[in-house]
Amino acid sequence: MPIPVTIADDSMLSRKTIRKALPPDWDIDLTEACNGKEALAAVAAGKADVLFLDLQMPELDGFDVLRELHDHHAKTVVIVISADIQPEAQKKVAMLGAFRFLQKPLHADQLHETLTELGLI
Amino acid sequence: MNTLLNEDQRDALQELMNISMGQAANALARLIDAQITLSIPKIVVVSASEFHAIFQSDNYWFTRQSFLGLVKGEVLTLMAKAGTETMGGLLDYPVPLNETSQDELLLELANILAGACLNVFSSQLDLNTKLSMPTIFSEQMRKAESYRWISTLLMEVEFQLEATAFDSRVVICLEGQSVNVLIDKLNQLLED
Numbered sequence: 001m002p003i004p005v006t007i008a009d010d011s012m013l014s015r016k017t018i019r020k021a022l023p024p025d026w027d028i029d030l031t032e033a034c035n036g037k038e039a040l041a042a043v044a045a046g047k048a049d050v051l052f053l054d055l056q057m058p059e060l061d062g063f064d065v066l067r068e069l070h071d072h073h074a075k076t077v078v079i080v081i082s083a084d085i086q087p088e089a090q091k092k093v094a095m096l097g098a099f100r101f102l103q104k105p106l107h108a109d110q111l112h113e114t115l116t117e118l119g120l121i
Numbered sequence: 122m123n124t125l126l127n128e129d130q131r132d133a134l135q136e137l138m139n140i141s142m143g144q145a146a147n148a149l150a151r152l153i154d155a156q157i158t159l160s161i162p163k164i165v166v167v168s169a170s171e172f173h174a175i176f177q178s179d180n181y182w183f184t185r186q187s188f189l190g191l192v193k194g195e196v197l198t199l200m201a202k203a204g205t206e207t208m209g210g211l212l213d214y215p216v217p218l219n220e221t222s223q224d225e226l227l228l229e230l231a232n233i234l235a236g237a238c239l240n241v242f243s244s245q246l247d248l249n250t251k252l253s254m255p256t257i258f259s260e261q262m263r264k265a266e267s268y269r270w271i272s273t274l275l276m277e278v279e280f281q282l283e284a285t286a287f288d289s290r291v292v293i294c295l296e297g298q299s300v301n302v303l304i305d306k307l308n309q310l311l312e313d
Contacts, residue, residue, distance in 0.1 A: 011136040012129060013310070020313075056139065056159070083136075083143035088156035104140045105245055 002029040003120070006048035008039035008065070009081070010057045014104070018052050018081060021108040023121055036060025040068055048076050050120060053098070055082040055089060066096035079114060081106055125166055125274070125300070130307045134276065137245050138162035138238075142278040145237035145291070149280065152233070153211040160279035168272050172294065175199075176258070181290075182223075183258035184231040188239060190250030191306075192299035194273070196239050197292040198231035198255065204287030224257055230289060231255035234280060238291045242276075246306040274300050 005028040009015045015032050022028070031047040033039040037059045042048045055062035062080060069076055078098045082089065085103045093101055100114050115121045126134065139162060146157040176183065181199040188194060200208070209218045209226050218226060236252060243250040274295040281288050295303060 011132055011139075013133040013136045056161075083139040084159055085143050085147045086150040086156055087147075088150070104143065 002027045003049050004029050004031070004047045005050045005052070006031040006033055006039060006042040007052045008033040008036070008042070008057070008062075009052070009054035010034050011054070014054065014081075017104075017106055018111075021106055021111045023112055023115065026115075026121055036062065036065045039065050043069065043074060043076050051076050051078045053078050053080050055080060055084055055093070063092065063096065066093060066098055070097045077118060077120070079118075126164070126304070126307075129311050130304060131164060133307050133311055134164055134303075135162050137242055138164070138276050138278055140245065141238045141241040142280075142291075144241045145234045145278075146280055148233050148237050149230075153208075153282075155211065155282060158281040158283055160281075163275070163277040165275050165277075166272055167275055172273055172275070175292070182227050184227055184235075184255040185258060186231065186235065186253045186255040188243075188250045188252045190243065191248045192243075192250065192295055192302050194293065194295040194299055196231075196235045196252065197290075197294065198227075198235045199290040199292070200227060200230060201286060201288040204282070204285055204289075207282070207285045207287050208289075227257060228255050234289060235291045238278065239293060242293065246303070246310065248302075248306065272297060274303070 007015050007018050031042045033042050035057045039051065039053065053062045053065060066078060069078065079100045079102060080093045080098045081102045081104060083104045090101045099118060102110060102114060142159055142162065146159055150157050181201055184198045186196050188196060205223060206216050206218060210216045212226065214222050214226055232255060239250060239252050276293045277290055279290045
């Protein structure tokens, strides 16, 4: 069974960068979301066992998405991929239950390492 | 402007600026142990006179530095006069600042913010830019004839410190010819 994975980022370039950095042989069912609302909709529809989440997004930002998932004890594994890499942002997302925090620009080997560490690949 | 970049190119440019700004803010945030509020990058084409108008504000201190490489241009760092003492204190300058220490503070901020912004931006597109040291704004720069271009592409990001008057902007200005190089690089990135 392919793993449902969602990429949530308002930037087309960023979604593409993440998509291209995914392990080519990873058996997934990929969904893309352009804002926080779409990300939560993907989770609700069972399309996000793994969620790659940007922080700065219109409608609902990444922090709001994390808060919502946290409040509902969602079992989604969230990996934040963010341009805002300040210590405060990293602390906040960790407290809100994100499993990992990756910096932009995203490097494929870092992503693979993270997925391996989390036992996802 | 609206015809210069298509939607994908604009998206890419904004995202590259977001990443650059994020690294710059992180560098400053770690130094002062506080969180910097980031803006949405502004990307506009301006005429020489509109560019010139930036310098007419009395609310900001300015520095200016130029860069060379596959693209050429200038980077301006603006800092709100009202927030100068706050930032000086956070960066361990003796306050109140005197003229010398204020200039030092301005140059240090330009090095941290503009330096990171341009370098991260440039490295993502392999533009191989070299940035000169910042210099403090002089009256000379108020004269429109000191600009070499007819129009320029401006990429502006803003850094603020919550609950203080600190506000700093970094403006990357590309010369006319360089805009074409930038667009080519963006296209490569998008087609890749």
